[in-house]
Amino acid sequence: MSTRVYIARDAAARSVGADRVATALAAAATAAGRDVDIVRTGSRGLLWLEPLVEVETPAGRVAYGPVDAREVAALVTAGLLDGAPHALNVGPIERHPYFAGQERVVFARCGLDQPTDLDACVARGGFRGLRRALEMAPGAVVDAVRDAGLRGRGGAGFPTGIKWRTVLDQQHPRKYIVCNADEGDSGTFSDRMLMEGDPYCLIEGMIIAAHAVGASQGYVYLRSEYPDAHRTLADAIARARAAGYLGADVLGSGLAFDIDIRLGAGAYICGEETSLLDSLEGKRGQVRAKPPLPAIEGAFGCPTVVNNVITLASVPAIAEHGAAWYHDHGTGRSRGTLPLQLAGNIRHGGLVEKAFGVTLRELLYDYGGGSLSGRPIKAVQVGGPLGAWLPEAAFDTPIDYEAFVAAGGMLGHGGIVVVDDTMNMADMARYAFEFCAIESCGKCTPCRIGSTRGVEVVDRLRAGDRREASLELLHDLCHTMRNGSLCALGGLTPDPVESALKHFPEDFALHPATGATGTTG
Amino acid sequence: MTTEPAATGGADHDPDDDTLLDRVFDAVGERPDLLLEIFHAVQHARGYVDAALVPRIADRLNLSRADVHGALSFYPDFARTAAPRHVLKLCRAEACQSVGAVALAEHARTRLACDFHEAAADGRVLLEPVYCLGNCACAPAVMLDDELHGRVDNARLDALLDDLGSDGA
Numbered sequence: 001m002s003t004r005v006y007i008a009r010d011a012a013a014r015s016v017g018a019d020r021v022a023t024a025l026a027a028a029a030t031a032a033g034r035d036v037d038i039v040r041t042g043s044r045g046l047l048w049l050e051p052l053v054e055v056e057t058p059a060g061r062v063a064y065g066p067v068d069a070r071e072v073a074a075l076v077t078a079g080l081l082d083g084a085p086h087a088l089n090v091g092p093i094e095r096h097p098y099f100a101g102q103e104r105v106v107f108a109r110c111g112l113d114q115p116t117d118l119d120a121c122v123a124r125g126g127f128r129g130l131r132r133a134l135e136m137a138p139g140a141v142v143d144a145v146r147d148a149g150l151r152g153r154g155g156a157g158f159p160t161g162i163k164w165r166t167v168l169d170q171q172h173p174r175k176y177i178v179c180n181a182d183e184g185d186s187g188t189f190s191d192r193m194l195m196e197g198d199p200y201c202l203i204e205g206m207i208i209a210a211h212a213v214g215a216s217q218g219y220v221y222l223r224s225e226y227p228d229a230h231r232t233l234a235d236a237i238a239r240a241r242a243a244g245y246l247g248a249d250v251l252g253s254g255l256a257f258d259i260d261i262r263l264g265a266g267a268y269i270c271g272e273e274t275s276l277l278d279s280l281e282g283k284r285g286q287v288r289a290k291p292p293l294p295a296i297e298g299a300f301g302c303p304t305v306v307n308n309v310i311t312l313a314s315v316p317a318i319a320e321h322g323a324a325w326y327h328d329h330g331t332g333r334s335r336g337t338l339p340l341q342l343a344g345n346i347r348h349g350g351l352v353e354k355a356f357g358v359t360l361r362e363l364l365y366d367y368g369g370g371s372l373s374g375r376p377i378k379a380v381q382v383g384g385p386l387g388a389w390l391p392e393a394a395f396d397t398p399i400d401y402e403a404f405v406a407a408g409g410m411l412g413h414g415g416i417v418v419v420d421d422t423m424n425m426a427d428m429a430r431y432a433f434e435f436c437a438i439e440s441c442g443k444c445t446p447c448r449i450g451s452t453r454g455v456e457v458v459d460r461l462r463a464g465d466r467r468e469a470s471l472e473l474l475h476d477l478c479h480t481m482r483n484g485s486l487c488a489l490g491g492l493t494p495d496p497v498e499s500a501l502k503h504f505p506e507d508f509a510l511h512p513a514t515g516a517t518g519t520t521g
Numbered sequence: 522m523t524t525e526p527a528a529t530g531g532a533d534h535d536p537d538d539d540t541l542l543d544r545v546f547d548a549v550g551e552r553p554d555l556l557l558e559i560f561h562a563v564q565h566a567r568g569y570v571d572a573a574l575v576p577r578i579a580d581r582l583n584l585s586r587a588d589v590h591g592a593l594s595f596y597p598d599f600a601r602t603a604a605p606r607h608v609l610k611l612c613r614a615e616a617c618q619s620v621g622a623v624a625l626a627e628h629a630r631t632r633l634a635c636d637f638h639e640a641a642a643d644g645r646v647l648l649e650p651v652y653c654l655g656n657c658a659c660a661p662a663v664m665l666d667d668e669l670h671g672r673v674d675n676a677r678l679d680a681l682l683d684d685l686g687s688d689g690a
């Protein structure tokens with residue numbers, strides 16, 4: 001009888017050698033006279049343990065990690081294929097403390113099966129939400145999403161039900177569902193992991209959205225930096241179409257809906273929804289003034305739902321289990337679950353899906369295990385490159401949209417970047433300006449020019465050049481960018497800058513004569 | 522960029538261009554909203570999007586040359602001159618910085634003897650900055666010709682670059 005072994009084909013797992021481990025395992029099994037069936041799955045999200053190998057045993061799936069391809073033969077000899085004890089044996093993932101405490105809703109299936117195996121997905125409850133939604137009137141689906149309290153996971157936290165209601169109410173023969181899969185924020189990878197690990201969850205969410213608002217065409221605007229996600233999603237869409245989930249008559253319901261993928265081309269600003277829509281139409285990705293809202297005049301001038309991957313992927317569970325069930329998770333006005341991403345200088349980096357309300361400190365220490373370097377955590381940046389740097393004093397902030405605003409930050413897409421005490425925060429402030437200058441779409445002067453000025457001012461400040469005047473200039477510049485920018489790239493770049501300065505003023509003190517800023521290029 | 526345009530791309534009415542565009546339009550479709558997909562397909566086939574193609578793409582899609590050029594030049598992904606055979610994209614964003622990406626970039630520039638946006642001294646590798654590859658829990662991250670690598674230190678980067686040498690490329 002053959003032994004089933006699971007190894008992730010997620011890009012992060014592959015980036016640290018999962019393919020080599022799979023090859024080595026097949027060879028070692030053959031050498032040992034054992035028959036193995038290697039299933040390549042999404043990642044379970046315990047990324048510091050990748051490459052992770054899970055072996056099916058009578059007692060369940062037993063995991064080993066991180067496995068080096070060169071150790072595989074020895075591991076097989078030591079009894080890996082029977083789940084034998086070993087220093088790398090971490091037991092069943094479901095009982096691992098990192099996993100056991102999670103509330104997996106969006107990521108419930110991720111890592112369990114071959115990601116585009118449609119039968120396996122359906123056997124685990126895939127498309128049940130869609131079947132229920134198709135039995136409901138479109139307005140009732142929109143109401144359920146509103147009552148669930150779902151808010152946009154792409155950054156702004158806008159109530160999804162309200163957006164959908166606006167699109168539903170438009171009398172227009174053509175409407176679109178656009179999935180924002182541009183995921184440009186440093187520290188974020190949940191969109192990627194979901195598209196690679198359970199693409200049907202996103203597809204199902206998009207079909208439900210189409211039914212809810214009356215859309216006939218969907219697009220996934222996917223960043224080009226994700227070739228693995230592209231392959232998996234394209235494969236899944238083709239299989240879903242062949243099985244009747246997409247096309248002229250979705251599951252015999254009369255709904256006509258199909259999905260195409262459009263690739264981005266390396267511009268961060270194309271994650272901003274109006275810029276994204278221009279890019280989707282084949283144009284330069286420049287930000288448009290709002291109004292008109294995309295919900296009223298979006299893709300090709302038609303009413304359009306633009307939602308993040310995780311927002312859309314949260315919808316199947318709401319449709320299946322009901323608004324009240326979803327709303328029971330979370331706290332305050334932040335309902336449901338958020339897949340948080342622990343990144344950077346953190347010992348246990350990975351994906352932690354939790355109901356809102358868990359604190360930053362629990363995530364950093366109980367899940368994350370502290371810094372990777374073993375040094376004190378100095379600060380974290382939550383919500384991507386436009387998020388404020390939060391010091392230790394803010395670590396008791398709960399994961400909650402309003403609580404983060406009160407703490408001077410933002411939750412954004414739920415990415416948490418950790419830095420230790422060797423990081424100089426003036427370097428990070430300088431980098432924030434530099435990033436803004438590189439990625440500015442060029443439409444407004446404060447963003448385009450101000451960001452470059454900002455780099456110079458930080459340099460002058462650190463050179464000790466007219467310190468008081470430079471400080472004043474820096475704040476003026478931030479003020480101008482905040483108030484004179486059309487979108488959040490220019491408007492929020494001051495947040496990481498001023499938070500770094502506020503919490504770590506000593507890092508902006510006179511710089512050693514080397515002139516090295518630590519940031520290059 | 523420091524490299525010269527390839528000989529095949531310079532001519533004004535290269536029949537190869539027509540063949541290429543026919544193939545691309547067949548595969549991708551011939552609509553203005555597919556412009557980025559068309560650029561991607563051209564770049565995939567040829568390694569870059571030659572300026573000589575701009576007027577032809579514009580004619581076929583009924584767009585102005587300014588529109589096509591405007592879009593082409595807006596996106597960092599598209600090379601407009603012949604690029605070296607290999608591209609090393611090194612992540613410079615925050616999560617990678619937190620575990621040594623700045624030093625790694627320094628090492629890459631020394632080893633390749635070039636700056637970002639430039640080709641290595643031997644002309645075979647283009648060094649590009651990138652701002653997050655979605656591998657932030659296994660940082661620092663680099664992408665070498667569409668292959669993602671994580672937990673990259675100087676030694677691993679050297680090994681990756683050494684491997685390029687061994688395939689005779």
Ligand SMILES: Cc1cc2nc3c(=O)[nH]c(=O)nc-3n(C[C@H](O)[C@H](O)[C@H](O)COP(=O)(O)O)c2cc1C
Nearest residue numbers: 152153154180182183184271272273307308311488
């Ligand atoms: C500079 C900038 C970059 C953005 N990048 C992304 C992104 O990569 N992914 C995303 O989903 N939303 C991004 N957004 C937010 C989108 O504009 C938009 O709010 C979101 O796609 C709406 O979907 P949601 O309501 O489901 O969050 C960005 C916004 C700005 C200002």
Ligand code: SF4
Nearest residue numbers: 441443444447487490
């Ligand atoms: S703030 Fe910057 S990125 Fe946003 S619209 Fe203005 S110039 Fe473009």
Ligand code: FES
Nearest residue numbers: 612617654656657
């Ligand atoms: S910050 Fe480098 S991969 Fe995300």
